[in-house]
Amino acid sequence: MRARGTGSEEDVLERIRRAFGGLRLRTGRDGLRSKASSRFLSLGMGDDAALVSTAPGYEIVLTCDWFLAGTHFLQDNHPADAVGWKCLARAVSDIAAMGALPRCFLLSVALPRELAGAWLDDFLTGLRRAARKFGCSLAGGDTTERREVLINVTVAGEVRRGREVRRSGARPGDLIYVSGCLGEAELGLRLLRERKRGFSRRDVRLRKHLYPGPRLGLGRWLSEKGVVSAMMDLSDGLSSDLRRLCDASRVGAVIQSELLPTVSVTKLESNRGVDPLQLALHGGDDYELLFTVRKNKAKRLPRLVDGVAITAVGEVTRTREVMIADGNGRSGVLESRGWDPFRKSK
Amino acid sequence: MRARGTGSEEDVLERIRRAFGGLRLRTGRDGLRSKASSRFLSLGMGDDAALVSTAPGYEIVLTCDWFLAGTHFLQDNHPADAVGWKCLARAVSDIAAMGALPRCFLLSVALPRELAGAWLDDFLTGLRRAARKFGCSLAGGDTTERREVLINVTVAGEVRRGREVRRSGARPGDLIYVSGCLGEAELGLRLLRERKRGFSRRDVRLRKHLYPGPRLGLGRWLSEKGVVSAMMDLSDGLSSDLRRLCDASRVGAVIQSELLPTVSVTKLESNRGVDPLQLALHGGDDYELLFTVRKNKAKRLPRLVDGVAITAVGEVTRTREVMIADGNGRSGVLESRGWDPFRKSK
Numbered sequence: 001m002r003a004r005g006t007g008s009e010e011d012v013l014e015r016i017r018r019a020f021g022g023l024r025l026r027t028g029r030d031g032l033r034s035k036a037s038s039r040f041l042s043l044g045m046g047d048d049a050a051l052v053s054t055a056p057g058y059e060i061v062l063t064c065d066w067f068l069a070g071t072h073f074l075q076d077n078h079p080a081d082a083v084g085w086k087c088l089a090r091a092v093s094d095i096a097a098m099g100a101l102p103r104c105f106l107l108s109v110a111l112p113r114e115l116a117g118a119w120l121d122d123f124l125t126g127l128r129r130a131a132r133k134f135g136c137s138l139a140g141g142d143t144t145e146r147r148e149v150l151i152n153v154t155v156a157g158e159v160r161r162g163r164e165v166r167r168s169g170a171r172p173g174d175l176i177y178v179s180g181c182l183g184e185a186e187l188g189l190r191l192l193r194e195r196k197r198g199f200s201r202r203d204v205r206l207r208k209h210l211y212p213g214p215r216l217g218l219g220r221w222l223s224e225k226g227v228v229s230a231m232m233d234l235s236d237g238l239s240s241d242l243r244r245l246c247d248a249s250r251v252g253a254v255i256q257s258e259l260l261p262t263v264s265v266t267k268l269e270s271n272r273g274v275d276p277l278q279l280a281l282h283g284g285d286d287y288e289l290l291f292t293v294r295k296n297k298a299k300r301l302p303r304l305v306d307g308v309a310i311t312a313v314g315e316v317t318r319t320r321e322v323m324i325a326d327g328n329g330r331s332g333v334l335e336s337r338g339w340d341p342f343r344k345s346k
Numbered sequence: 347m348r349a350r351g352t353g354s355e356e357d358v359l360e361r362i363r364r365a366f367g368g369l370r371l372r373t374g375r376d377g378l379r380s381k382a383s384s385r386f387l388s389l390g391m392g393d394d395a396a397l398v399s400t401a402p403g404y405e406i407v408l409t410c411d412w413f414l415a416g417t418h419f420l421q422d423n424h425p426a427d428a429v430g431w432k433c434l435a436r437a438v439s440d441i442a443a444m445g446a447l448p449r450c451f452l453l454s455v456a457l458p459r460e461l462a463g464a465w466l467d468d469f470l471t472g473l474r475r476a477a478r479k480f481g482c483s484l485a486g487g488d489t490t491e492r493r494e495v496l497i498n499v500t501v502a503g504e505v506r507r508g509r510e511v512r513r514s515g516a517r518p519g520d521l522i523y524v525s526g527c528l529g530e531a532e533l534g535l536r537l538l539r540e541r542k543r544g545f546s547r548r549d550v551r552l553r554k555h556l557y558p559g560p561r562l563g564l565g566r567w568l569s570e571k572g573v574v575s576a577m578m579d580l581s582d583g584l585s586s587d588l589r590r591l592c593d594a595s596r597v598g599a600v601i602q603s604e605l606l607p608t609v610s611v612t613k614l615e616s617n618r619g620v621d622p623l624q625l626a627l628h629g630g631d632d633y634e635l636l637f638t639v640r641k642n643k644a645k646r647l648p649r650l651v652d653g654v655a656i657t658a659v660g661e662v663t664r665t666r667e668v669m670i671a672d673g674n675g676r677s678g679v680l681e682s683r684g685w686d687p688f689r690k691s692k
Contacts, residue, residue: 009688042405046594047513048443048578049409049503053400059388060406063395064452064500066488071456097394106410108498110417113688142412142498144687152454152488152498154410157395167393232394248392341490342355342459 012116012143016107017045019124020131020138040103040158041137050139052104058158063094067151071341075149077192079201080119082210083149084126090235091153092134093214093287097233098166099223100159101216104139105131107153110146134216163223165291170230170249174292174316177301179215179308181261182238183276184208186283190274212287217306219289227300231291237282237338241290243322249292254323255314255334257281281324284339292316358462358489362453363391365470366477366484386449386504387483396485398450404504409440413497417687421495423538425547426465428556429495430472436581437499438480439560439633443579444512445569446505447562450485451477453499456492480562509569511637513594516576520638520662522599523647525561525654527607528584529622530554532629536620558633563652565635573646577637583628583684587636589668595638600669601660601680603627627670630685638662 043051054060067087069075078086088105095102107127111120131138136155188209192199201210214233222228230249234241238255246253262276293301303309317323325331389397400406413433415421424432434451441448453473457466477484482501534555538545547556560579568574576595580587584601592599608622639647649655663669671677 009686012688043510043512048440049407049446051405051407051444051505051510053405053507056402059397059399060502061395061397062450062452062485062500062502064410064454064486064488064498066454066456066490066496066498068456068490068492068496071490071492094394098397100395104408106408106500108410108412110412110414116688139408140410142410144412144414144417146414146417146687150412150414150496152410152412154408154452154500156406156408159397161399164389164397166389340355341492342358342462 009143012120015120016124016138016143019121019128020045041139044137044139050104050106052139052156054158057161059161059164061095061098061100061157061159061164062154063091064152064154065091065094067153069149079210080122081126081129082201083151084123085130085211087151087153088127088130088134088136088155089212089214090287091155092136092216093212093233093235095155095157096214096216096219097231097289098157098159098164099219099231100157100164101220102134102136102155102157104137105153105155106139107141108151109141110144110150112147112149113145115149134214159223165223165228165231167230167232167245167248170245170251170292170316171294172251172316172318174229174294175298175312176242176253176255176314176316177291177293177310177312178234178238178261178288179218179310180286180288181263182234182286182288183263183279183283185212185285186279187263187265187274189285209285212285214287215289215308218308218310221305222291225300227293227297228291229294231289234286234288234290235284236340237284238290239281239322239334240336240338240340242334243336245290246320246322249316250320252317252320252322253314254317254325254331256327257324258327259311259313261309261311281334282337355489358466361466362470362484365467365474366391387485390483390485396450396452398485398502400504403507405507405510407441407444407446407503407505407510408500409437410498410500411437411440413499415495425556426468427472427475428547429497430469431476431557433497433499434473434476434480434482434501435558435560436633437501438482438562439558439579439581441501441503442560442562442565443577443635444503444505444510445565445577446503446510447566448480448482448501448503450483451499451501452485453487454497455487456490456496458493458495459491461495480560505569511569511574511577513576513578513591516591516595516597516638516662517640518597518662518664520575520640521644521658522588522601522660522662523637523639523656523658524580524584524607524634525564525656526632526634527609528580528632528634529609529625529629531558531631532625533609533611533620535631555631558631560633561635561654564654564656567651568637571646573639573643575638575640577635580632580634580636581630582686583630584636585627585668585680586682586684586686588680589682591636592666592668595662596666598663598665598667598669599660600663600671600677602671604673605657605659607655607657627680628683
């Protein structure tokens with residue numbers, strides 16, 4: 001993949017405008033996304049700032065996320081279009097975790113001159129695909145030149161007033177749920193590191209790592225039905241994120257290890273020490289939802305929402321510790337061993 | 347300035363919470379900022395995303411800006427508190443340029459472990475001072491570990507619907523104005539580079555470079571009075587930014603060089619080749635406002651607004667070129683020679 005260099009910031013902006021100029025947002029299942037998104041964004045790229053407005057009775061949800069070469073992705077291993085997809089997907093996941101829908105985003109990108117050609121175009125292809133999928137328009141941003149690729153994405157979403165789901169509402173006795181399967185993205189990352197360039201980006205075992213799908217449908221369903229007491233997304237790993245949810249709610253938790261929806265690994269992987277339970281507890285980047293439900297509302301939950309499995313994996317406790325128990329009555333403290341950039345650096 | 351290292355991301359977040367936890371926003375001249383800001387931000391730091399809502403009849407203005415060590419500031423020359431102040435001030439300047447007021451911001455910061463102690467605290471002191479001054483609450487963000495300091499700031503502001511001032515409204519015959527004095531920040535940067543550590547951060551000639559003050563009062567006055575046809579802030583330098591305003595409005599411009607409000611330089615500086623006109627035309631980082639006014643409305647403009655001088659410096663033309671003329675009838679094309687990260691790198 002050879003990149004042509006570019007002459008100025010205007011060239012970079014022109015590529016971005018070209019990629020997003022003709023973007024027509026997908027009409028989502030609710031038939032409203034495209035209209036909602038253009039109603040929401042009344043002034044997009046090209047001015048000092050973007051202008052957004054909500055429908056009456058709605059609030060705006062704002063979040064931002066780093067996506068840095070060498071910290072959050074590997075410049076040599078990750079395809080440019082996956083970088084584009086994922087930088088938006090992970091910020092959108094925070095919007096899903098509030099029970100909201102994304103509407104528009106700001107893209108800050110810094111990159112070397114030699115990547116401002118073909119690499120940038122591939123990056124924008126992935127980003128545009130994600131933007132269509134999530135119903136989220138490009139509203140503006142900032143570009144600059146830099147030795148390494150640095151990305152920061154801000155997403156603005158919308159939620160009906162009072163329907164947002166916070167981290168702080170869990171109460172002792174609530175059941176703890178997770179969506180999907182945990183540890184898949186971490187396993188994907190390991191495979192990617194091993195295979196280096198010898199992988200297909202369509203490989204199903206890499207898909208969740210390369211092209212994660214934030215749980216927008218599930219998040220919104222939970223918020224609209226009003227069955228959920230607290231929610232967040234799983235970005236750093238269950239052991240770290242559950243601790244945060246418990247801290248925000250001033251509660252503790254006990255997780256039943258045998259209930260966790262884990263990945264299946266091959267015999268070879270197992271022999272090499274790949275442990276599905278450890279992946280599920282500490283693996284990052286899954287972008288599944290972690291949420292709590294009052295016990296008396298739990299029976300109103302189906303097993304699948306928007307095509308995604310949801311699984312009860314434990315219970316909220318009064319004692320402010322996060323514990324893990326196995327099927328044999330043994331239990332211990334679950335240490336936060338998920339992703340922490342200040343603890344492990346690459 | 348020795349920094350203590352920190353153990354985890356939670357430590358960094360704790361320092362940020364401590365710095366902003368007790369922040370009570372200054373009640374501005376209009377007596378409304380503090381109330382407006384807390385009404386605007388209904389959920390701040392500590393959840394997956396922040397929640398903001400506007401008063402009826404208002405829209406939300408969104409912008410983001412990079413502030414990267416080595417590109418936008420010099421790690422060894424710039425005091426940490428100036429880095430904190432300026433990263434917010436420059437993003438707020440985009441809000442001023444829309445005629446809006448800032449309400450809250452998201453802070454993304456990546457830094458080395460050894461700067462996550464005293465340096466971070468000084469940075470937060472400057473940031474907090476700016477946040478108070480601009481009436482802008484910290485609403486959330488993202489932190490990570492990195493070899494160099496990387497900052498991205500997103501600001502959300504508010505403007506009455508239909509009162510926003512865009513870049514695209516200039517028409518042939520409009521007068522072109524700038525606020526304040528141009529080239530001061532560039533001169534400050536040169537002094538800072540020369541003096542290295544031997545400078546006082548209170549030096550008045552460095553102040554605009556270290557602690558720029560976005561023109562919020564002027565921007566809002568212009569928007570409320572409805573006298574302005576197009577506006578943007580001067581971040582990269584007049585020659586580059588005026589070109590952008592003209593492109594957005596599909597017009598040209600002619601600047602009268604003798605009308606430009608330039609800095610005064612010492613004899614020594616002049617001998618060294620420091621040229622006030624070149625500083626005013628191409629110097630970046632001033633964060634003054636550039637705006638256009640219909641000729642028949644120009645007489646409604648005072649010479650000072652909110653304590654800031656405004657100066658007519660030229661006229662919008664039909665021919666889509668940006669020209670510069672001197673008092674002797676000579677004129678030529680004004681080349682865009684302001685800051686462009688993809689053209690000159692440090």
